[in-house]
Amino acid sequence: MESRHHVSEHRPHRIVFANEKGGTGKSTTAVHIAVALAYRGAKVVAIDLDQRQRTLARYLENRAETAQRRGIELPTAVCEVYEGDEQGLEALIAQLGAGADYIVFDTPGRDDPLARHAATEADTLVTPMNDSFVDFDLIGQVEGETFKVKRLSFYAELIWEARIKRSRATIEQQRREMDWVVVRNRTGHVEARNMARIEQALKELSKRVGFRVAQGLSERVIYRELFPSGLTLLDKGHLGELGTSHLVARQELRNLVHSLGLPEFKPAQARLELA
Numbered sequence: 679m680e681s682r683h684h685v686s687e688h689r690p691h692r693i694v695f696a697n698e699k700g701g702t703g704k705s706t707t708a709v710h711i712a713v714a715l716a717y718r719g720a721k722v723v724a725i726d727l728d729q730r731q732r733t734l735a736r737y738l739e740n741r742a743e744t745a746q747r748r749g750i751e752l753p754t755a756v757c758e759v760y761e762g763d764e765q766g767l768e769a770l771i772a773q774l775g776a777g778a779d780y781i782v783f784d785t786p787g788r789d790d791p792l793a794r795h796a797a798t799e800a801d802t803l804v805t806p807m808n809d810s811f812v813d814f815d816l817i818g819q820v821e822g823e824t825f826k827v828k829r830l831s832f833y834a835e836l837i838w839e840a841r842i843k844r845s846r847a848t849i850e851q852q853r854r855e856m857d858w859v860v861v862r863n864r865t866g867h868v869e870a871r872n873m874a875r876i877e878q879a880l881k882e883l884s885k886r887v888g889f890r891v892a893q894g895l896s897e898r899v900i901y902r903e904l905f906p907s908g909l910t911l912l913d914k915g916h917l918g919e920l921g922t923s924h925l926v927a928r929q930e931l932r933n934l935v936h937s938l939g940l941p942e943f944k945p946a947q948a949r950l951e952l953a
Contacts, residue, residue, distance in 0.1 A: 690723070690778040691854075691941055692771075694800035698833055699816050700787025702806045703863045705733035706901050707894060707934070711804075712738075712782045713910045714935045716753035720779040720943050724755040725770070727785045727792050734784035735759045741908025752913060755782065764795045779943040798840035801854045802938060806861045806894055809876050817860070818883045825875045827883050834887050841888060859938060860884070861894035892937035895930050898923060 695708040708724070716722045726735040738757045745752040760770055775781055783800075785793035797803055807813035811820060817834040818827045830838070841856045860880065880891050895901070900911070900923070909916055911928040920928075 690775045690781050691943075692781050692783065692796075692799060692801045693804065693938075693940070694783040694785065694796045694802070695804045695806065696783075696785045696793055696797040696800075697787060697805050697807065697813075697816060698789050698793070699807075699813060702787070702808055702813060703895060703897075704787065704806050705731070705737065705784050707804065707806050707861065707863070708734055708782055708784045709737045710895075710910050710912070710931055711935060711938070712755040712780075713741075713753060713912055714931065715780050715782075715940070716755055717912055721777060722755035723774045723778045723781045724757040725767075725774070725781060725783050726757060726759045727767075727783060727790070727796060728787075729759060729761045730786065732759055734782075737905060737908055739908070740906055744907045744909060748916070750916065752909075752916075760792070762792075764792065767792060767795065780940070794836065797837060798843075800856055802940060803837065803856060803858045804861055804938070805858070805889075806863050808863055808897075809873050811872075811876065811879075814876060814879060817887070817889075818879070820879055825879055827879055827886070830883075830887065834883075837889075838887055854941075857939070858887075858889035859892050860889050861892050861934065863894040864896040892934060893930070894934055896927065898927050900924055900927060 693711065695704040697704055705728075712722050712724050724734055724738060726732055728734070735757050738754060741752055741754050745754075756774065758770065758774060760767055771781060783796045785796055805817070807816065811825075814820070815831065817831050819829050819831065820826060821828050837856075837858060841858065844856050862876075862880075884891055904910060911917075911924065911931055917924075
């Protein structure tokens with residue numbers, strides 16, 4: 679059985695950003711995590727399953743154009759947009775994932791068969807949500823007055839069943855157990871009392887379903903401003919002067935990468951030496 683702390687030499691670690699609700703920061707978080715891993719020297723593949731929006735793919739296309747236009751090197755991920763069935767997706771993963779350390783998936787903000795498949799096959803499932811009970815409703819429903827969790831949502835039940843199935847196959851198939859991380863992205867207008875209620879509800883639900891909670895990224899104009907250039911907060915020296923809020927945002931990103939607890943990988947040079 680492989681170590682759960684290292685990326686398998688035969689199977690790249692799948693990081694899936696999924697939420698059946700739009701506007702939760704999936705694509706922004708996905709591209710920043712992909713670039714953060716590339717900066718560490720990892721070989722990263724990105725698969726965009728949202729054929730309509732293509733936000734992840736467009737972001738990385740803009741990044742490649744900026745690198746070419748400025749004549750600079752920017753760590754990035756190989757990216758493909760996929761539209762098809764589950765079998766075809768697995769074939770694409772086998773093709774692109776050869777020699778990769780991580781595969782990052784961005785899924786559409788709606789119920790979608792491919793998104794379900796990717797989520798249930800994730801090694802690390804990341805569900806970004808804003809601090810609101812509208813977003814919380816995706817994973818659980820609460821009482822109107824007490825804010826106590828009264829039932830799981832369909833999505834939470836789906837992931838719960840996938841985790842149980844995975845745990846049974848972990849040893850015989852040398853698969854990792856799924857790590858489900860609910861990431862709380864902050865919006866500027868949430869009052870403290872509501873945040874506390876959401877925190878308590880998440881704590882209660884996490885014990886029942888088995889996910890972890892991590893602090894995500896705050897809503898900032900900088901993320902929308904960076905999209906046309908494909909740059910990220912990690913691209914020091916290419917962003918011009920950064921204000922205090924930008925430096926805080928960069929630290930938020932570093933904290934999130936750490937909180938995900940992703941497995942380590944062998945640098946490309948080490949892989950070549952072992953080949």
